[in-house]
Amino acid sequence: MAQTASTMLPLGTSLPAFKVQDVRTSGWLTFESFKDSPFLLVIFLCKHCPYVIHVQAEIARIGKEYVPKGVAMVGISSNDPGT
Numbered sequence: 001m002a003q004t005a006s007t008m009l010p011l012g013t014s015l016p017a018f019k020v021q022d023v024r025t026s027g028w029l030t031f032e033s034f035k036d037s038p039f040l041l042v043i044f045l046c047k048h049c050p051y052v053i054h055v056q057a058e059i060a061r062i063g064k065e066y067v068p069k070g071v072a073m074v075g076i077s078s079n080d081p082g083t
């Protein structure tokens with residue numbers, strides 16, 4: 001399995017530019033996609049991870065509570081989509 005080195009950024013670091021595919025629409029999401037949201041919650045997850053499975057209902061609850069208040073949420077899968 002290929003490994004990618006992690007680059008830890010200090011708290012308060014501005015969000016780096018990114019481009020990820022939206023699995024719902026096949027479109028692309030970038031920092032600009034969220035420019036109108038005062039907050040962006042980014043969750044790195046793995047759909048089959050036991051810890052993620054354990055907290056998925058809470059993640060959904062957070063979304064239901066905070067998205068209507070203007071918080072944007074995006075989940076980024078750490079898995080290879082082909083496998």
